[in-house]
Amino acid sequence: MSHLDISRPRPDISVITLNRPEKLNALDRDLVEDLHGALDDIGRDDECRVVVLTGAGRGFCSGLDLTAPSPIDASTLGMPRAGMRWQERIADLTTKLIRLRQPVIAAVNGPAYGGGFALALASDIRIASTNARFCTQFIKLGLGGCDIGVSYTLPPIVGAGQAFDLILTARTVEADEALRIGLVSRLSEGSVLDDAVAIAETLCGYGKFGVESTKQVLWTNLHASGIEAALHVENRSQILASTSGEMRAAAAAFANRRKS
Incomplete structure (x- = not known):
């Protein structure tokens, strides 16, 4: 059992x-x-x-x-x-x-x-x-x-x-x-x-890739050797996230909320 x-x-x-x-x-x-x-x-x-x-x-x-x-x-x-x-x-x-x-x-x-x-x-x-x-x-x-x-x-x-x-x-x-x-x-x-x-x-409610990559970056950078290493991981994650299409959808939703 x-x-x-x-x-x-x-x-x-x-x-x-x-x-x-x-x-x-x-x-x-x-x-x-x-x-x-x-x-x-x-x-x-x-x-x-x-x-x-x-x-x-x-x-x-x-x-x-x-x-x-x-x-x-x-x-x-x-x-x-x-x-x-x-x-x-x-x-x-x-x-x-x-x-x-x-x-x-x-x-x-x-x-x-x-x-x-x-x-x-x-x-x-x-x-x-x-x-x-x-x-x-x-x-x-x-x-x-x-x-x-x-x-x-x-x-x-x-x-x-x-x-x-x-x-x-x-x-x-x-x-x-x-x-x-x-x-x-x-x-x-x-x-x-x-x-x-x-x-x-x-x-x-947030982007699927964005949430997954955020967890990975947080744990990786918790013990990063320095700011350069931390920024490298962040930069890589952000560029990958920007290609998923979720960023454009979120931006469109935000724009629609501002218009309403």
């Missing part, structure tokens, strides 16, 4: 709901594999333009399910090779979200801890309900504090100082602080999922 619920509020928007509410949507092997499969399918789906990621029940994702049977079978590969395979499989969710053509909006409806925090950080837009809470958690489990990409994704979002604090102390960040430090861009007073879908609908 799949631990994901995938719905389409409209043909060009996919809502992926982590669906283990009794476990606060904790990640076990099945959920990790289901999520990989869903992202692979969406990546091949040219009709889908935006993805919303959320959790069922009162949580977004509480991280790795420590009560589940160990997913590591060392009988064939031995350790640490078998452990590394599983570690890489989880971590690959971060790169898969970042490399997905479609923008991903994390609708954080409750606790986002450990691996759940990592999934939110790998999303392109994060909005949260007032019940949302964030915590890296890893160091509390006797592990290193850096896992599933957080040492790469968190510092550009909140700054190095805040990131070092959050990762080393593993303290919990409530929703209001998350907004204040820029961890999320919006708080939702009503349904965070409805608000996320509304943002998705806004993005679907």
Whole structure:
């Protein structure tokens, strides 16, 4: 049985709901594999333009399910090779979200801890309900504090100082602080999922190539070597976008609105 619920509020928007509410949507092997499969399918789906990621029940994702049977079978590969395979499989969710053509909006409806925090950080837009809470958690489990990409994704979002604090102390960040430090861009007073879908609908109103290329440029230039490299990527994207015909259509629509 799949631990994901995938719905389409409209043909060009996919809502992926982590669906283990009794476990606060904790990640076990099945959920990790289901999520990989869903992202692979969406990546091949040219009709889908935006993805919303959320959790069922009162949580977004509480991280790795420590009560589940160990997913590591060392009988064939031995350790640490078998452990590394599983570690890489989880971590690959971060790169898969970042490399997905479609923008991903994390609708954080409750606790986002450990691996759940990592999934939110790998999303392109994060909005949260007032019940949302964030915590890296890893160091509390006797592990290193850096896992599933957080040492790469968190510092550009909140700054190095805040990131070092959050990762080393593993303290919990409530929703209001998350907004204040820029961890999320919006708080939702009503349904965070409805608000996320509304943002998705806004993005679907823009040019198809323009939205896809904007996501690619943003992630590429986040760690650009300098302004020249960043401008090169931007310039290339803009010229390609100008050949799609969507720019002319948008300009015509704007002109018509001014006349009315």
